[in-house]
Amino acid sequence: MSSADPASLGRALCIITGASRGFGRAVARELSRLVTPGSGLVLAARSGEDLRAVREELAASEAGRAGLRVESVVADVGRTEGLEAIIRAAKDALIEQVDHVMLVNNAASLGDVSRFAVSFNDLAEVDSYLSLNVSSAWCLTARVLQAFPQRPGLRRTVVNISSLCAIKPFPSWALYCTGKAARDMMFQVLALEEPDVRVLSYSPGPLDTAMQVEARSRSADPGIRKLFGDQFAEGKLMSCEASCAKLMKLLLEDSYTSGAHVDVYDL
Amino acid sequence: MSSADPASLGRALCIITGASRGFGRAVARELSRLVTPGSGLVLAARSGEDLRAVREELAASEAGRAGLRVESVVADVGRTEGLEAIIRAAKDALIEQVDHVMLVNNAASLGDVSRFAVSFNDLAEVDSYLSLNVSSAWCLTARVLQAFPQRPGLRRTVVNISSLCAIKPFPSWALYCTGKAARDMMFQVLALEEPDVRVLSYSPGPLDTAMQVEARSRSADPGIRKLFGDQFAEGKLMSCEASCAKLMKLLLEDSYTSGAHVDVYDL
Numbered sequence: 001m002s003s004a005d006p007a008s009l010g011r012a013l014c015i016i017t018g019a020s021r022g023f024g025r026a027v028a029r030e031l032s033r034l035v036t037p038g039s040g041l042v043l044a045a046r047s048g049e050d051l052r053a054v055r056e057e058l059a060a061s062e063a064g065r066a067g068l069r070v071e072s073v074v075a076d077v078g079r080t081e082g083l084e085a086i087i088r089a090a091k092d093a094l095i096e097q098v099d100h101v102m103l104v105n106n107a108a109s110l111g112d113v114s115r116f117a118v119s120f121n122d123l124a125e126v127d128s129y130l131s132l133n134v135s136s137a138w139c140l141t142a143r144v145l146q147a148f149p150q151r152p153g154l155r156r157t158v159v160n161i162s163s164l165c166a167i168k169p170f171p172s173w174a175l176y177c178t179g180k181a182a183r184d185m186m187f188q189v190l191a192l193e194e195p196d197v198r199v200l201s202y203s204p205g206p207l208d209t210a211m212q213v214e215a216r217s218r219s220a221d222p223g224i225r226k227l228f229g230d231q232f233a234e235g236k237l238m239s240c241e242a243s244c245a246k247l248m249k250l251l252l253e254d255s256y257t258s259g260a261h262v263d264v265y266d267l
Numbered sequence: 268m269s270s271a272d273p274a275s276l277g278r279a280l281c282i283i284t285g286a287s288r289g290f291g292r293a294v295a296r297e298l299s300r301l302v303t304p305g306s307g308l309v310l311a312a313r314s315g316e317d318l319r320a321v322r323e324e325l326a327a328s329e330a331g332r333a334g335l336r337v338e339s340v341v342a343d344v345g346r347t348e349g350l351e352a353i354i355r356a357a358k359d360a361l362i363e364q365v366d367h368v369m370l371v372n373n374a375a376s377l378g379d380v381s382r383f384a385v386s387f388n389d390l391a392e393v394d395s396y397l398s399l400n401v402s403s404a405w406c407l408t409a410r411v412l413q414a415f416p417q418r419p420g421l422r423r424t425v426v427n428i429s430s431l432c433a434i435k436p437f438p439s440w441a442l443y444c445t446g447k448a449a450r451d452m453m454f455q456v457l458a459l460e461e462p463d464v465r466v467l468s469y470s471p472g473p474l475d476t477a478m479q480v481e482a483r484s485r486s487a488d489p490g491i492r493k494l495f496g497d498q499f500a501e502g503k504l505m506s507c508e509a510s511c512a513k514l515m516k517l518l519l520e521d522s523y524t525s526g527a528h529v530d531v532y533d534l
């Protein structure tokens with residue numbers, strides 16, 4: 001399925017989790033510029049203050065002044081109330097009938113990288129990580145697709161913000177790798193089951209974000225600390241904006257294989 | 268690392284989850300024949316009656332009469348008490364110092380295959396599946412490796428009973444595929460982090476078990492029902508014994524790459 005206008009994502013309802021900072025915020029900014037008037041943007045995050053700043057920035061932007069509806073919702077995607085709040089906000093953001101519904105599952109946590117897998121003997125700790133990083137994205141996706149069912153003229157796109165860690169193991173990153181591998185597979189199954197939904201797992205590359213600070217300072221494995229420390233020192237981390245621009249190009253061209261894992265370095 | 272005697276797994280402490288029936292029971296039977304006198308076998312399962320039958324069978328077998336210690340423990344690996352009970356039973360099964368500790372993470376559930384991914388909007392349902400199928404194997408592995416730490420002369424082997432579903436998506440099997448993909452990745456990270464531990468993800472192939480009955484009768488996707496129905500009708504399902512024999516050959520030869528996913532059809 002190709003967009004009629006390759007320079008726009010259409011009159012869209014876009015839902016972005018983890019939208020208050022880092023890559024999620026970059027996605028929110030870019031999407032606000034690529035949707036046509038009458039569109040709605042739903043920004044979800046756990047932290048209220050940063051989120052409000054992004055909402056105000058976008059509401060005051062050219063798109064906002066031209067009528068883009070921007071809703072923000074303080075919600076934990078790892079809790080049912082959080083998922084319900086996001087769906088409510090999405091319905092509120094709908095000014096008129098849209099021709100595109102897009103969900104960007106960006107919210108994620110790195111997990112405790114200061115310890116090795118053999119130290120994770122507590123079910124509750126692993127359960128909690130998987131709930132926040134796997135179940136949350138799956139159940140939110142299910143709820144969005146249920147709330148905005150298939151109808152003629154409606155495109156539906158689900159983006160999974162993935163990682164190289166979904167396909168390559170990294171020492172001291174067992175939680176993160178396991179969660180990302182699980183998510184990639186879930187979205188592959190979804191793509192097979194729902195041929196009318198466009199599903200993309202996008203690996204944004206090593207980004208200059210708070211998560212990378214944690215990665216290079218706290219990882220238990222010295223090789224990993226050095227790898228990410230060197231990438232930072234040598235200016236090899238990508239900006240959220242640069243990686244996000246590549247994601248937008250993918251979404252605009254709309255020619256990726258549904259369910260595929262696409263890495264920023266493949267582009 | 269190669270075994271001194273390729274016809275034996277040594278004086279071993281072997282822990283098998285889901286040991287009361289199907290593939291787990293086949294593994295228990297085979298291992299009982301491949302360990303030397305002074306070894307211990309710990310059989311864990313949720314169902315007490317079938318488990319007792321396997322324990323009695325092995326205790327009365329040639330190996331049992333020759334002094335193999337067989338402990339059974341009714342335990343839910345998805346609960347902390349279950350994990351604790353398995354470690355206690357493992358310590359009880361230790362008659363003398365062993366030269367090999369082996370854990371076979373076999374317990375698993377198929378999940379509800381009668382529905383598609385888009386219907387899973389309940390965090391608790393997905394959380395519960397991931398806990399039983401991912402966290403459980405991870406935390407039990409951590410506890411076993413902690414309870415039996417590295418020492419000179421001790422080999423430690425961890426087997427993850429995997430599936431083709433860990434690497435290939437199947438419609439209507441989102442839970443199972445997601446769980447198996449997550450497990451494979453976790454064990455890949457473990458293999459990198461613990462070079463002294465031998466880690467194997469073994470995909471046993473489509474087996475003639477209760478899980479296959481569920482697969483061919485309840486899967487939401489008609490293509491999947493037909494695929495497994497045909498495999499059954501054409502006698503293409505493998506017996507647990509045949510697949511288990513191939514796993515034993517792998518373990519005896521001990522030349523697989525640690526962390527690798529090995530499929531029965533690759534052998």
